[in-house]
Amino acid sequence: MARSSPKLMSTAVSQAKEVPPHPGPFMIQILGKPFVALGRGSLILASSIGRWGALTAEMIRALRHVDVWFRLLVPQMARVGVDSVPIALFIALFTGIVLALQASYTFTGAIPLYFVGVLVGKTMMLELGPVLTGLALSGRVGANIAAELGTMRVTEQVDALETLAYPPVAYLVVPRVLAAVIMFPVVTALAIGTGILAGWATSIQLLDMSSAEFISGLTLFFLPFDVTFAMIKATSFGFMVASIGCFFGFHTQGGAEGVGHATTRAVVVSSMVILVLDAFWAVVLL
């Protein structure tokens, strides 16, 4: 059988190239792109959740190294909690003022003015106190943790800890997460108190209300569970913000750019998780 000449073959190839793509696969390629991206995104998400879960499990195991993490707990509580108080109170102060003014604007003529106290108290306790404090601290604490651990990772300080026989999770993750779990509720409680005080001051100074009216509104629908609800939310936000910051910091790759990415991701993801958890607790507990 005669073999095809190279020239013939090259012509055949060039002709084959000119044939337009089959409409079926072409359409699949175009329409399939979003699905491919969705699939890839889902895989990355599932893998990240898995690795975060593994770090959390490792953290629980590392709790037994009390000698390693205990002396670091108080300094971390100061950094996570005490240092975060000014920003949390600043946000709560203005939130309380705005809440009181907006409540009075909404209620004018229709609802007794002492309901301003109801709205300020309930909103600060159930929603804005925990959520705004959580979001503010996710930026401050989550970013700080991710940047610090990320820098330690890329400058081999985490490896150095290992070579000095320190379990890195016990040394770096446990005190930060515990500090956040303990201090987020404290800072949130202070923020709630500040917001309510700001609402009270606004009411008596600007809204022609008496303290007695505001307080009667504040206590009208108050349930002790409101405080429990706020503290549950704050505790869960603290855990998530710190553990997500540690997760992204711990898995940082590359140099300064990697640290930047880790920090941004930590803030974005923990802010999103706070909002998801906020809805979750409302569905489950209210």
Next chain:
Amino acid sequence: MAIRICDLHKSFGSKVVLDGFSVEAREGETLVILGGSGSGKSVALKHVVGLLTPDSGQVEVDGEVVSELGREALYRLRRKVGYVFQFAALFDSMTLADNVAMGLRRQSNLTGEDIEERVAECLRLVDLDGYGPRSPAELSGGQRKRAGIARAIATRPQYLLYDEPTTGLDPVTRAMIDGLILRMSSELGVTGIVITHDMDSAFRVADRFAMLYDGRCRFSGTPDEIRETDDPVVRGFIEGRPELMESEK
């Protein structure tokens, strides 16, 4: 009492870094591992303390296979090994004294006074006497390297691993660090592995050489043997003649 690296394989994704690397550091000697940048020297060294897990092959320290050790056994082994990082890897949130004391605080038999004394002694040994209260950010590159050595020797380890201890330093500081490596070996009997591509320093400190090339041990021998070798790759490397190495490819 030796470190034995046997048929070590390690890849990162599709990149093969170690492809059957074998070498041994005998008791009391200083083994210098040579190799170009990116040849896998640091990767090999990290396997010795279990910072990396081999794809296949093994590292033995004192007869124990590092990759088979449990967490606690691995920490026990690490207490016997000091690791000097390429860029010192000092904890920048602590003072220099706290950095040096870190390893000591994991040893329950030492009191606070013992630790302070040992820290002062180690800082004196690396000529950083009085630098204890300073933070790493206040130190020069050479001082940071010396501080890294002080931290590694503070626990009086039986083994010391040096990852490019003299790279980027001035000649005087280099000679000083070489002197320290020699003292560790001669006075304390420490078994050392030094990875470097600084040939002057390598010839000063080496009892034996190994060369890592293409993921494998290309050469192993004494300083005299490496000077007289006919292997074009080894000659090209130690004499800084890339054309010899090219001819091999």
